[in-house]
Amino acid sequence: MTSFTKWTKRNRYYYEDIQKLYVFFVQANSDVLEIGSELAYLLNAVKPKVGLGIDSNAEAVKIARQKFPELEFGIEKPESFQCSQAFDYILMANAVSYIGDIQKAFLNLQKVCKPSTKLILTFHNPAWEIILNFATLLKQRRAVSNLNWLSYEDIHNLLDLSGFEVIFHGKRMLFPRRIPIFCSIFNKFLAPLPLINNLCLTEYIVAQPQADPVKAQKNIKNLTCSVIVPARNEAGNIERCVTEMPQLGKHTEIIFIEGHSRDNTWEEIQRVQAKYGDQWDIKSCQQTGKGKGDAVRQGFNMATGDILIILDSDLTVKPEDLVHFFDAVASGRCEFANGCRLIYPINSQAMPWLNRMANRFFAWLLSYLLNTKIKDSLCGTKVLSKENYQRIAANRSYFGDFDPFGDFDLLFGAAKLGLKIKDIPVRYVPRTYGSSNIQHFKEGLVLFKMCLYAAQKVKFI
Structure with missing residues (x-):
């Protein structure tokens, strides 16, 4: 021997x-x-x-x-x-x-x-x-x-x-x-x-x-982008999702995924697509499954852009802020851009005090589990390259289908691949149409259970 x-x-x-x-x-x-x-x-x-x-x-x-x-x-x-x-x-x-x-x-x-x-x-x-x-x-x-x-x-x-x-x-x-x-x-x-x-x-x-700064600037100009917009009961916001959208990179594609709405959201998507189709590359489909996570995955599978962005259709995050997300990922300054609503002042109507405390708790818990600082874990705006999303999807069997919202699935998948995760500050504003689809207490318990489950797969291994 x-x-x-x-x-x-x-x-x-x-x-x-x-x-x-x-x-x-x-x-x-x-x-x-x-x-x-x-x-x-x-x-x-x-x-x-x-x-x-x-x-x-x-x-x-x-x-x-x-x-x-x-x-x-x-x-x-x-x-x-x-x-x-x-x-x-x-x-x-x-x-x-x-x-x-x-x-x-x-x-x-x-x-x-x-x-x-x-x-x-x-x-x-x-x-x-x-x-x-x-x-x-x-x-x-x-x-x-x-x-x-x-x-x-x-x-x-x-x-x-x-x-x-x-x-x-x-x-x-x-x-x-x-x-x-x-x-x-x-x-x-x-x-x-x-x-x-x-x-x-x-x-x-x-x-x-x-990151190479010269290559970063070239990527910001030459890469393409797909913005995924899950929409359920958001008819009054659909047109603004297009009219307030900035041009991102070489080409911007907008993909609406309508999710079993009770109002005329699907008809409004079709109207907006016909009205602005000569100015924007707009795609749409009706969701086949349930939940935001399923809608996001369906949109990602349709996407052709190099960079994938999730934009919540309630427009509590301004579309103009998506420029910061796109530039961060396209330049290589980060590989997973996580929206952070806790930098700028927040209107109490947009995020009540109790919601803010719950958000800080989950942010702390996620930061501990992922070994990386995250200030806001529950912002719906998240951005990554299509290549890295495909790697997360290919590796999804490690965690299983545990996340109905899609946010934690992406965060934990990014952490397992060792992707560089960065918070991107956004200005969070009250919605101007409709009401939130979130059931705070029920979904808070679901989030906590997901954290406990993921802890077994990431931290306590």
Whole structure:
């Protein structure tokens, strides 16, 4: 038995947890590069379409080639690694602890990145240095000299200097040994909790290349847009959805999805489509299922634009504000734009005090679950690229059909893919026609149940 195999088996529980984390973030059948691949168990676990493992240890690479002949390997250091291919994901499981020149390695990895490439790193919490050194003395951990004991702030700074930006940062695993019941309580239920989480052994970062400002401006001018407008009992707002719509990108498509209205919303959509059809690209259909989430999906499936926008037909969010959403996603400054109504002053008619408090609670809960700051979780205006929506839809089986509203389905799907989520401030105004379709107490309970369900799939895994 080689030394690599010996230590992998002895600490199997720890390595299995690392694999679980990477499998969560990496979409199967992607092009994946692993730096410091050692025996390549992790690279194999994420099920890549193309998998390339790089390690400076010839013995480890030899064993990995025998175990996983379908994967590719190279004996190289990350500082000097050369490859003509760009990858969807770059994995660095504790590799930053061993690299001689981390900044040079990060700069070198930029050459094999796409704009959407996700760099996923794990590293040990520096607070564990004494504990891990003691474990080495007890021969419970492989002895390695001259390790880099880097804090999150250290790595964040090196990534920033090398042209990467951090999307997510988190911690996991309080107890790295398999003891039945005991380790489940500590690692599954206690480790994710606030404050206690700071004591965890494993830290992880998801990062991606910073947006190119020149390419960003080109995308804002050249990309196309589809605005999805779910409409139920909103006949008095339909025409304004068109007349107040700004031109977004190279071409703007408006798609109305009428959802079993009791008023003449469908007839009004047809009238507006005929009236403005020579000025705007307007499409429409009647919803086949039920609920806003179903309507949004139906509209997204009809959409032909590069960027997909949801606009609520009550027009409590002004259509002119959609420019900020489109520009943010088209430029690459974010990958998922989430509307935030809690920046500018809000009329009490538009959002009563109790609703505002409930909104802040769900925003806090979502921020905790997703490891990213969200100030307003319940604004209906959300924007992402069609490509990323298709990736979320392809990955939807992980969560299942748990969200009748569509907002949480998109947010949790975006978080699982490691998309960069940003709040976009909007001016929230009272509706001028009709009444809200929302049943606040009933739907608040549904939202809370969805959060509890999603927590099991995202946070407590």
